[in-house]
Amino acid sequence: MAMPTIYDVARHAGVSPATVSRVLNGRSTVDAGLRDRVNAAAAQLGYRPNSLARNLRRSTTNLWAVVISDINNPFFTALVRGVEDVGQGLGYSVVLCNSDENPDKEADYLRALLADQISGFIVSPTSRTENLAALHEAGRAVVAIDRRPRNLAVDTVLVDNEHGAREATTHLIEQGFRRIACITGPARLSTASRRLRGYRSALRAAGIEPDPALERHADFRQRGGYTAMANLLAARPAPDAVFVTNNLMTVGALECLADNDIRIPDQVGVVGFDDVPWATFIRPPLSTVTQPTYELGRTAATLLKARIDDPDRPPETATLHTTLHARASSRRP
Amino acid sequence: MAMPTIYDVARHAGVSPATVSRVLNGRSTVDAGLRDRVNAAAAQLGYRPNSLARNLRRSTTNLWAVVISDINNPFFTALVRGVEDVGQGLGYSVVLCNSDENPDKEADYLRALLADQISGFIVSPTSRTENLAALHEAGRAVVAIDRRPRNLAVDTVLVDNEHGAREATTHLIEQGFRRIACITGPARLSTASRRLRGYRSALRAAGIEPDPALERHADFRQRGGYTAMANLLAARPAPDAVFVTNNLMTVGALECLADNDIRIPDQVGVVGFDDVPWATFIRPPLSTVTQPTYELGRTAATLLKARIDDPDRPPETATLHTTLHARASSRRP
């Protein structure tokens, strides 16, 4: 019932607890005979070290916290999976927290976790940088993911948002679309503004002046995408294509187009950012800019480990690349 | 830089650490003047108790572990969110583990977590019950979710799988479909077998003898659903409808039908188990049996708390209800 302690093992092997600790951690040379006796005793009793006690003494833990902004978004869950797989391999467990894009909730979580001796943080930061800055100043290992925190030099993992957006928009232009709209996220998030910038720069490169009447900021969720699309449909002259900068908003936009019996791509061409599992089998198949989500998580975890091992290394930004999958939703007949 | 300890607060307030502890936990009566001084000192120093030390002394933690079998499945992530929201309200953090439907990986996780003084476990068990049984025998609070563990009396949260499946199948029959196929999950999982049983019982109730040639066991993933569907299409006479018992396999089945240019519901009617965000806007809209996923998580968390507070209460099984959303994919023209 009660777990055996290191004292039980010591007594059982006829040595001191210090020696047991030394054997189990392999830090110091111990007589081979004693070592075997300790190992045998530990095995026999089914001893497992109490990590609370160990971590209290070492003042660290084997926990990582991942704070994401929307647990309902498959983008973030795939990312968590990447983090988890790497962490697991290195002996860390992952605590998952969902900030819901709410800076106060994020602050609550981080404040609580700060007291928990968590050894590393991977955060998709909300707009308010102070939360992350506080962690960083407290000397904790921090990696920002998906979004670039303003005015804060921490390790960061991003995708090349501007390039991805430019590629998507250029593709629409090449297909002959001219009045191309863009539904992007909250202006305060770098992800949203970079993608918007890429969209605009593609238009300009093709000699089309970006029209503010065709740009919408929504909330990166399904509902917001629906509303923004409905809103765009009322614009005159109406857009003939739309570039939607995340997966959930793309779902909303498609739902809106379906509700209004608008044919894709004849009446409106569509390209979405982020992959979705059903992109290929809906009719028409959906064109997407896919991100290496799982790899983003793995990269963040790797950077976090490097930061923990060497807190003084200069901060690094890893930028991964997106891939355009052009399918029928953006193809001019 | 270094976090202040209870000794710092005590010194600052001119009292003993014991008194600080008493004030902060509100367990005992303390002179109002001292109380205010302690609170002021704690606030001024920004004191947060070190949870490692607290938990070591109390020999418990404020951590819950949720072990799910597929983090890529939105069903499980919605569920985790329900757990997390309740846990957060009660002061628990949630550690997320992904067993990937692999009993060995599950065993590794649970063994590691057992040493971590985790105070509660919510697990969607793989087929091997021993892992869960070990936890239970070690006296830990455990709640099984989504699947009923064989031969193990622990708190369990389920949906009424048999009823949901019967309702879906009956609906297909009422719409005039006759050769109704079923793609279900691994036979060893109660979820899969119960849904299959509900399907069969609906057929029998309508005077149709279940045909083994129309039943397929796959792996609850997209790929498996695709293969099973392809396989079913080769059956002679071919099925005129299919009931798919989870969301990811439904995606695979739909993909397969699309690849083979099979019209839904004219050639094959479709009903899926589990909701998906895009059910309403694909053409035709997808009929689904939805589960109250978020509520499942909340219920599991509530049961877990009750179990932690009273380890001796008799095990309880909560069964939540599914809802059939009949849409165009299952409607005979």
Add this chain to the structure above:
DNA sequence: CTGTCGCAAGAAACCGATTTCTCGTAAGGT
């Protein structure tokens, strides 16, 4: 033969809280 050095292993301190034990003071009863 003796003094020094190295090293293995036990003893004890420590991490930072909570909780039990102890003591002193004030209140209340006779």
Add this chain to the structure above:
DNA sequence: ACCTTACGAGAAATCGGTTTCTTGCGACAG
């Protein structure tokens, strides 16, 4: 006025490990 009782608050033990300090033994050099 004195003795008992209650209670508030400090001292010290405790949780279970790790790490530093100390000790004792054997080896080796002078």
